[in-house]
Amino acid sequence: MSELISKWKELADIKDELAARDWFMGTSGNLSIKAGSDPLQFLVTASGKDKRKRTSEDFLLVDGDGVPVGETRLKPSAETLLHCAVYGKTQAGCSLHVHTVANNVISELYGDKGVVEFQGQELIKAFDTWEEDALLSIPIIYNHADIPKLADTFAEHISADKGAVLIRNHGITVWGRSGFEAKKLLEACEFLFQYKITLLQTKPFL
Amino acid sequence: MSELISKWKELADIKDELAARDWFMGTSGNLSIKAGSDPLQFLVTASGKDKRKRTSEDFLLVDGDGVPVGETRLKPSAETLLHCAVYGKTQAGCSLHVHTVANNVISELYGDKGVVEFQGQELIKAFDTWEEDALLSIPIIYNHADIPKLADTFAEHISADKGAVLIRNHGITVWGRSGFEAKKLLEACEFLFQYKITLLQTKPFL
Amino acid sequence: MSELISKWKELADIKDELAARDWFMGTSGNLSIKAGSDPLQFLVTASGKDKRKRTSEDFLLVDGDGVPVGETRLKPSAETLLHCAVYGKTQAGCSLHVHTVANNVISELYGDKGVVEFQGQELIKAFDTWEEDALLSIPIIYNHADIPKLADTFAEHISADKGAVLIRNHGITVWGRSGFEAKKLLEACEFLFQYKITLLQTKPFL
Amino acid sequence: MSELISKWKELADIKDELAARDWFMGTSGNLSIKAGSDPLQFLVTASGKDKRKRTSEDFLLVDGDGVPVGETRLKPSAETLLHCAVYGKTQAGCSLHVHTVANNVISELYGDKGVVEFQGQELIKAFDTWEEDALLSIPIIYNHADIPKLADTFAEHISADKGAVLIRNHGITVWGRSGFEAKKLLEACEFLFQYKITLLQTKPFL
Numbered sequence: 001m002s003e004l005i006s007k008w009k010e011l012a013d014i015k016d017e018l019a020a021r022d023w024f025m026g027t028s029g030n031l032s033i034k035a036g037s038d039p040l041q042f043l044v045t046a047s048g049k050d051k052r053k054r055t056s057e058d059f060l061l062v063d064g065d066g067v068p069v070g071e072t073r074l075k076p077s078a079e080t081l082l083h084c085a086v087y088g089k090t091q092a093g094c095s096l097h098v099h100t101v102a103n104n105v106i107s108e109l110y111g112d113k114g115v116v117e118f119q120g121q122e123l124i125k126a127f128d129t130w131e132e133d134a135l136l137s138i139p140i141i142y143n144h145a146d147i148p149k150l151a152d153t154f155a156e157h158i159s160a161d162k163g164a165v166l167i168r169n170h171g172i173t174v175w176g177r178s179g180f181e182a183k184k185l186l187e188a189c190e191f192l193f194q195y196k197i198t199l200l201q202t203k204p205f206l
Numbered sequence: 207m208s209e210l211i212s213k214w215k216e217l218a219d220i221k222d223e224l225a226a227r228d229w230f231m232g233t234s235g236n237l238s239i240k241a242g243s244d245p246l247q248f249l250v251t252a253s254g255k256d257k258r259k260r261t262s263e264d265f266l267l268v269d270g271d272g273v274p275v276g277e278t279r280l281k282p283s284a285e286t287l288l289h290c291a292v293y294g295k296t297q298a299g300c301s302l303h304v305h306t307v308a309n310n311v312i313s314e315l316y317g318d319k320g321v322v323e324f325q326g327q328e329l330i331k332a333f334d335t336w337e338e339d340a341l342l343s344i345p346i347i348y349n350h351a352d353i354p355k356l357a358d359t360f361a362e363h364i365s366a367d368k369g370a371v372l373i374r375n376h377g378i379t380v381w382g383r384s385g386f387e388a389k390k391l392l393e394a395c396e397f398l399f400q401y402k403i404t405l406l407q408t409k410p411f412l
Numbered sequence: 413m414s415e416l417i418s419k420w421k422e423l424a425d426i427k428d429e430l431a432a433r434d435w436f437m438g439t440s441g442n443l444s445i446k447a448g449s450d451p452l453q454f455l456v457t458a459s460g461k462d463k464r465k466r467t468s469e470d471f472l473l474v475d476g477d478g479v480p481v482g483e484t485r486l487k488p489s490a491e492t493l494l495h496c497a498v499y500g501k502t503q504a505g506c507s508l509h510v511h512t513v514a515n516n517v518i519s520e521l522y523g524d525k526g527v528v529e530f531q532g533q534e535l536i537k538a539f540d541t542w543e544e545d546a547l548l549s550i551p552i553i554y555n556h557a558d559i560p561k562l563a564d565t566f567a568e569h570i571s572a573d574k575g576a577v578l579i580r581n582h583g584i585t586v587w588g589r590s591g592f593e594a595k596k597l598l599e600a601c602e603f604l605f606q607y608k609i610t611l612l613q614t615k616p617f618l
Numbered sequence: 619m620s621e622l623i624s625k626w627k628e629l630a631d632i633k634d635e636l637a638a639r640d641w642f643m644g645t646s647g648n649l650s651i652k653a654g655s656d657p658l659q660f661l662v663t664a665s666g667k668d669k670r671k672r673t674s675e676d677f678l679l680v681d682g683d684g685v686p687v688g689e690t691r692l693k694p695s696a697e698t699l700l701h702c703a704v705y706g707k708t709q710a711g712c713s714l715h716v717h718t719v720a721n722n723v724i725s726e727l728y729g730d731k732g733v734v735e736f737q738g739q740e741l742i743k744a745f746d747t748w749e750e751d752a753l754l755s756i757p758i759i760y761n762h763a764d765i766p767k768l769a770d771t772f773a774e775h776i777s778a779d780k781g782a783v784l785i786r787n788h789g790i791t792v793w794g795r796s797g798f799e800a801k802k803l804l805e806a807c808e809f810l811f812q813y814k815i816t817l818l819q820t821k822p823f824l
Contacts, residue, residue, distance in 0.1 A: 017670065021640070022227070026332040026394030050386060052223065099329065101400045108405060109412055122761060122788035123717065126644040132763040143328060145338040170328035180668060188644030194719045197404060198815060199726060200411045201613075205818045206727055228433070232538040232600030256592060258429065305535065307606045314611060315618055349534060351544040376534035403610060406617045407819075434639070438744040438806030462798060464635065511741065513812045520817060521824055555740060557750040582740035609816060612823045 004043075004061070007035050010179045011043055012054055014096070017183070023098040024051040028171065030077035032086075033179055034093045040064035044083055046074040064088060081151035082173055089158045092175040094182040099171035102193040107140050107166040109200075115139050116166065118192050126188035127162070138189065143170040164189050210249075210267070213241050216385045217249055218260055220302070223389070229304040230257040234377065236283035238292075239385055240299045246270035250289055252280040270294060287357035288379055295364045298381040300388040305377035308399040313346050313372040315406075321345050322372065324398050332394035333368070344395065349376040370395050416455075416473070419447050422591045423455055424466055426508070429595070435510040436463040440583065442489035444498075445591055446505045452476035456495055458486040476500060493563035494585055501570045504587040506594040511583035514605035519552050519578040521612075527551050528578065530604050538600035539574070550601065555582040576601050622661075622679070625653050628797045629661055630672055632714070635801070641716040642669040646789065648695035650704075651797055652711045658682035662701055664692040682706060699769035700791055707776045710793040712800040717789035720811040725758050725784040727818075733757050734784065736810050744806035745780070756807065761788040782807050 011033040023029060029051065032044040043059040044066070045051070051058075061069040064087065066080035077083075079097065086095040110116040117137050118124050124136040139157045144150040154173065157165045162176040164185055172189060176182035217239040229235060235257065238250040249265040250272070251257070257264075267275040270293065272286035283289075285303065292301040316322040323343050324330050330342040345363045350356040360379065363371045368382040370391055378395060382388035423445040435441060441463065444456040455471040456478075457463070463470075473481040476499065478492035489495075491509060498507040522528040529549050530536050536548040551569045556562040566585065569577045574588040576597055584601060588594035629651040641647060647669065650662040661677040662684070663669070669676075679687040682705065684698035695701075697715065704713040728734040735755050736742050742754040757775045762768040772791065775783045780794040782803055790807060794800035 025397040026329050027390050028329060028332075028394075028397075099397065101397065101404055104327070104329075104397075104401050105404045105408060109408060120761075120787055121722070122785075123644050123646060123722075126646075130763065143326075145336065167328075169326055184645050188646075191643040191646075191717065191719065195722050197408050198719055198723045200408050202723060202727060202815050202818050204411050205822050231603040232535050233596050234535060234538075234600075234603075305603065307603065307610055310533070310535075310603075310607050311610045311614060315614060349532075351542065373534075375532055403614050406614050410617050437809040438741050439802050440741060440744075440806075440809075511809065513809065513816055516739070516741075516809075516813050517816045517820060521820060555738075557748065579740075581738055609820050612820050616823050 004035050007033050007043055008059060011059060011094075014094075014179050014183055015045070015051055015058065016054060018096070018098060018186075019052045023100055025099060027051065029098040030079050030083070031097070032080075032083040032095045034087055035061060040087055041069055042083060042087055044080050045077045047077050048075070079147060079150075081147055082154050085151050085155040085158060086173075086175045089155060090175070091161045091177065092182075093177050094179040095173060095175040096182050096186050097171055097173040098186065100190055100193070102190060102197055103166060103172045104169055105197060106193045107168045107170070107172075111140050111168040113140070116193075116196070118196070121192060121195065123188045123191050123195075126184050136192075138164050138166055138172075140166040140168055143168045210241050213239050213249060214265060217265060217300075220300075220385050220389055221251070221257055221264065222260060224302070224304060224392075225258045229306055231305060233257065235304040236285050236289070237303070238286075238289040238301050240293055241267060246293055247275055248289060248293055250286050251283045253283050254281070285353060285356075287353055288360050291357050291361040291364060292379075292381045295361060296367045296381070297383065298367050298388075299383050300385040301379060301381040302388050302392050303377055303379040304392065306396055306399070308396060308403055309372060309378045310375055311403060312399045313374045313376070313378075317346050317374040319346070322399075322402075324402070327398060327401065329394045329397050329401075332390050342398075344370050344372055344378075346372040346374055349374045416447050419445050419455060420471060423471060423506075426506075426591050426595055427457075427463055427470065428466060430508070430510060430598075431464045435512055437511060439463065441510040442491050442495070443509070444492075444495040444507050446499055447473060452499055453481055454495065454499055456492050457489045459489050460487070491559060491562075493559055494566050497563050497567040497570060498585075498587045501567060502573045502587070503589065504573050504594075505589050506591040507585060507587040508594050508598050509583060509585040510598065512602055512605070514602060514609055515578060515584045516581055517609060518605045519580045519582070519584075523552050523580040525552070528605075528608070530608070533604060533607065535600045535603050535607075538596050548604075550576050550578055550584075552578040552580055555580045622653050625651050625661060626677060629677060629712075632712075632797050632801055633663070633669055633676065634672060636714070636716060636804075637670045641718055643717060645669065647716040648697050648701070649715070650698075650701040650713045652705055653679060658705055659687055660701060660705055662698050663695045665695050666693070697765060697768075699765055700772050703769050703773040703776060704791075704793045707773060708779045708793070709795065710779050710800075711795050712797040713791060713793040714800050714804050715789055715791040716804065718808055718811070720808060720815055721784060721790045722787055723815060724811045725786045725788070725790075729758050729786040731758070734811075734814070736814070739810060739813065741806045741809050741813075744802050754810075756782050756784055756790075758784040758786055761786045 030045045032042045034042045060074040062076050066084045083095045086092050119135045141153045164174040166172050174185045236251045238248045240248045266280040268282050272290045289301045292298050325341045347359045370380040372378050380391045442457045444454045446454045472486040474488050478496045495507045498504050531547045553565045576586040578584050586597045648663045650660045652660045678692040680694050684702045701713045704710050737753045759771045782792040784790050792803045
């Protein structure tokens with residue numbers, strides 16, 4: 001049980017940090033952290049909560065299908081199936097989905113292309129790519145209103161224990177082996193998106 | 207009375223949160239929360255206060271016409287009539303008016319058109335529109351210096367228990383069934399405005 | 413003496429608030445508050461301090477010529493003469509000088525014209541101009557490296573108990589009858605500058 | 619020993635301040651402070667830590683070659699050699715390396731030119747250049763993935779006890795005689811970079 005409490009606290013700390021950056025505007029976003037492998041269980045944000053507050057009802061435990069474990073009046077986030085896809089296909093320990101202005105704008109700018117790429121940026125090393133000419137590709141998928149369909153499309157792009165996928169005009173989902181790694185990747189992506197937007201806006205006028 | 211204290215605290219918490227984002231620049235903005243229906247009474251921000259401070263004189267109770275209930279040396283916000291319009295025409299529980307750079311710029315960019323529209327953005331679901339091709343329309347009204355005239359023009363656009371109206375170069379007013387919902391809509395609008403501005407600034411250079 | 417302590421606290425609170433917004437980057441900026449009229453004395457920021465910290469050496473008392481009152485090892489801010497000009501020519505109670513990216517950019521964009529103007533913006537009412545077509549003009553002066561010369565040029569634009577002057581690529585100075593009013597005007601100017609910059613960057617692409 | 623504790627606290631305070639501005643996105647950045655001259659020793663950030671947290675394992679003591687002093691399970695930052703170069707060639711007391719969107723964008727915009735220049739900006743006085751027409755030049759070097767090679771290239775641009783060097787798409791390193799001065803220069807550079815970017819984005823549309 002103390003393992004569960006420790007995971008709860010880890011996720012609550014991440015939530016506080018992202019909330020302080022205003023990355024849950026309009027009650028958007030949802031987060032999860034793996035709590036056990038056999039059977040697969042994870043903590044996920046409850047639906048309809050104010051993520052800037054820290055309460056005992058912020059998360060609930062669900063199984064690998066996203067069904068609540070035990071009696072609860074809480075409802076898991078409507079997008080829990082995307083977290084199921086992450087834990088079902090990889091050894092990831094944490095999955096974070098947030099909306100920022102920059103990640104939404106990038107998802108629209110490069111949405112038709114289906115991918116946004118970064119090269120020659122120091123920050124891409126957050127993804128453990130250390131070669132001088134390494135290329136970071138982040139896929140951009142269509143934002144199906146139907147969540148199971150969205151989760152299926154999303155799952156096609158999950159192939160490693162860490163990664164990132166943009167949903168067009170619907171934020172980003174990143175996952176990593178730990179909460180620390182997932183947060184690191186989320187920050188690196190946000191930095192790269194803001195960088196690309198600012199460079200696009202400035203370069204023509206140099 | 208404890209209901210009134212609870213409503214006061216709810217509005218004070220919202221004020222703190224918006225103040226932390228610097229959404230009351232130059233002492234702009236005003237907020238209200240419904241305190242009773244029969245007769246209609248609501249708490250509204252007192253005029254001329256520093257909204258970054260939390261004091262016992264931040265709000266005062268007024269009736270459906272915006273007249274203070276009981277003796278007080280406090281003056282209700284000069285724009286209290288707009289809050290009267292919200293509570294007089296709907297079952298809303300909270301109304302928030304704030305200036306941000308993004309909402310002022312959007313109100314000017316689309317002011318001649320009289321409306322700004324959003325489609326295909328996940329965040330518009332904050333307004334409970336769930337269809338994949340849903341359209342969110344936010345009206346933009348003329349900023350009459352005469353407050354009763356401004357309130358009348360504003361009232362023409364109030365038709366549901368939640369909504370949002372931009373006043374040209376004079377911020378936004380949003381309202382919802384609760385303080386939580388009003389804040390959610392305010393954040394969703396701000397996100398959408400920042401998104402549209404950033405996209406406009408970037409897309410031509412892709 | 414308690415009056416002096418009260419003024420000290422008022423200025424320290426303003427300093428904390430502006431520091432939290434990062435409006436003293438690179439140790440720039442200086443602040444003052446009037447402590448007495450007969451003879452004229454005011455508290456002004458000491459030179460070379462970290463304005464994000466709150467200490468007993470943040471301010472020192474100076475006379476109408478900017479000369480320290482009594483023994484002190486503190487040096488008044490190098491730009492104290494500009495504050496002397498404000499208190500010497502008006503009944504103002506507080507004067508604030510800060511650098512922001514927006515105020516520096518506006519001062520450069522409109523520097524050749526010598527003035528930046530705002531009309532039709534609700535926020536200009538912070539300057540007590542209530543007519544629907546009121547015009548707010550903020551002069552922009554040349555940034556003389558010689559401080560007495562800069563102070564003389566600045567003084568030519570001081571004609572009321574509240575006002576604002578931009579120094580080209582050298583931030584803004586605002587003053588008001590009280591600390592509260594000076595802060596209100598500073599915030600209103602910053603809002604208007606950010607608004608104008610964002611509108612300029614966006615409007616051509618609508 | 620108390621000197622070492624005092625230096626530790628000074629660097630931890632600087633780290634807190636920069637972390638609050640989100641200048642360590644994706645666990646980027648590294649900081650150091652000189653702890654002794656004979657022999658040369660300095661505290662440097664340990665590798666792989668969350669810089670938003672304050673712990674007893676945030677820094678470790680290394681010698682002039684960047685080798686840990688005494689037994690420790692901590693690893694010095696991968697870029698410690700750049701700090702060695704600063705202390706080896708100057709009397710600097712503190713060296714700070716951070717990524718911001720603005721400093722990365724400027725490093726790319728002016729990367730081919732190898733230098734970015736500022737003139738006529740008040741903020742360049744942070745570098746103790748007081749003439750009215752003073753010119754501030756910040757070199758931009760190639761981002762070699764090989765750290766010893768990067769450190770060598772970096773060292774060619776170190777010639778005074780304070781300074782700043784941009785690494786293309788890899789942030790900025792500034793150093794100064796004290797932690798206070800290094801932080802002042804870092805802030806001044808960030809301000810100047812944001813100013814130049816905003817001016818470039820706005821001026822063509824005036």
